[in-house]
Amino acid sequence: MSANAVEIRGITKRFRDKVAVSNVDLAIRAGSLCGFLGPNGAGKTTTIRMIMSIFYPDRGSISVLGKPSAIESKDRIGYLPEERGVYKKMKVGEFLTYMGRLKNLPSHGLDQKVRAWLDRMSLGEVYKKKCEELSKGMQQKVQFIAAVIHEPELIILDEPFSGLDPVNRRLLRTLIDEQNAAGRTVIFSTHAMFEAEQLCDHLFMINKGVKVLDQTIDDVWRTHDPRSVIIEPIESGPVDEGLIQSIPGVIGVTPAPRGAEVRMDESADPSRVMGELSSRLRLRRVELKRPSLEDIFISLVGADATPEGMAAYAERELVET
């Protein structure tokens, strides 16, 4: 078996005249936990559907778990679609048993498995309830069970965190982590940057159908090297900008709430600058400003965080979709 759970080479998919995914290459190492980022309409779901062989690429090839198509290894893949639904009139227990049977699980022992999973999700009491009686978050948890009940080697989750409250987000995070710890490859697409930061060991991002990021999380932080320091003086009042400017490597100071942000040039060594800062000023706090994934996301999709930039971004998005 190849070391990659999923390998995508140069896939392109267009719907009528709109290119949804353009010439994307991707390699997902077996056993990794991958975050798949991108703005709305970037082509994430289309890519995932192509991995699942629900859509077929117009060009390029995909190999999933060593097979040329997911159809040949459907039982080894767990999938939580973005467009999720349940049979409204079916009972939760029956629904999960049915999904398990469709995933080729033997009917013997399946019921215990379903009950165990429901208990795990603190949904033990809904076994006999109809799916339509569940809240949206509960339904989502049921669907997650349907995706993992057959212990697949590859788990693909399309926006698993959307619509969940903080408690359930944490529960889902734990479960995803657990699945990955058990040696399973997990890919999830998300807008939830916090979860992506917390969970992933690898990130890729597409924008307008084109891949714009494909790195391990460590590389992401390394590439997006911090170039500014946040300071907070003990005394309130304006900081002495001239004093800070005199430190070698400092190229600018901007006031920030309760302090200032100090920008450095490319050559400056952040730890030296921080040392200088704390020796010259009485500071309560001095820290490197690490860009959040959100900042990286926004810089990569080309929208700046000002209201005007957001409006321009939204407008572009509207035209494209």
Added chain:
Amino acid sequence: MNRTFIVAIREYIATVATKGFMLGVLLPPVIMLAVFPLMQVLMNQKSPKVTGTIAVIDHSGVVAPKLAKAFEPDAQRERQKAKIERRKQAMGSVNVPVAGLDPEQMRKQQEAAVEMMTVESDIRLEPLPPTSDVEKEKEAILASVGREKDLDGTDKRLALLVVPAEAVKGGADGKYTPYQSFVAPKLDAEVQGDIEREARRAIIDARLEGANFDSKQIRTLMAEPEAKSVAVTKDGDRGTNRMAAIFVPMGFMMLLWISVFTAGQYLLTSLIEEKSSRVMELLLSAVSPLQLMVGKIVGQLGVGLTILGLYAGAGLATLIVFKQAHLLDPVMLGYLAIYFIIAFFTVAALMAAIGSAVSDIREAQSLMAPVMIVLMVPMMLWLPIQRNPNSIFAQVCSFLPPLSPFAMILRLSGSEKVPFWQVPASIAVGIGSVVVLCWAAAKIFRVGVLMYGKPPSLLGLIKWIKYA
């Protein structure tokens, strides 16, 4: 177990094990079976006996005694008996054999019906003095309305007859004046007829006797001669077969139509449910679109067969109970099964294509309209085809794909022999069209199941076939 089969089983259970199915499909035949004995009970309800008095104010003095004689208990009974006899004979002369019912059994039933229809009455005459006040006597009728007995415990008054002397003797201008009859508003029509007939009779007899004629003799002379008519037919059984020829094909076609369409409708709604509830993609992560479509169709095939079995079974049971099973050719049941399969897959392929292409039931309606029109045609075929099972029209319909199974079932269960080669030929045409339709449906299904938004037109659907 094969995934297609798992899908089929779920589809079957999800359809059959619902209140809607039980009520909509199982209840109608049960109700029908329950209505038969109920109707028998209702028909056996004899109308209640009419008892009461008729008051007569007779100014002529000769009519009341004659009427009194006519309403003596014996005379009344005699008249009723004669009436029943007359009616029985009338029934017998128009004896239409219904769907091969046993003639002897039918005659008995008819006689029972006649006896049931004839109202028994026990009426007494109450002569009033000619000086009585008409208005006051009329009140007695009103007072007794809605009561079993009159207020003072005597029989209630049903009618008041006022016979003027001129009704018997003639007026100054030589004309006879009419007599008056006041009756209770809810008096049985038959009883009222009897009273008025007897009053007329009594008056005429009085006139005849007044002119010195023998009223009895004259009545005998005036009796109208009756004709005993017998319809001339080639063979006595002809009528029986004719009725069977009309209704047996109808029954077969309705069986086919109802089972095929109910199952087809279920297929459509269950597909739309999967699409609109977005469970589709979850399913597609486990099964291929083709497996899903075939599984669903097979599940609904089971539903259709269940309906067919239930209805055909109920029909057969009815025929056996009424000792009419000889009307059915067992070979027909075989044909019914074969043509059911063909008709079902034709309709199922259409429904699968439409159901996969739309996002909700409202969108389905616009696509369904043309399909429904085509599928209603079999209902209109019944009359022309049963009348002439081997006409060019019937033969053409037998080879037109969506109509073929219906037309063939109508012709085969009809009275005329269908050229045998047409049976395998129409089956071949049916299977061929089913294969083509299912292939096209599979293509549309693959494109359609994950497509949301504006539903395509029929032409759009055809484009999808090429696109997939």
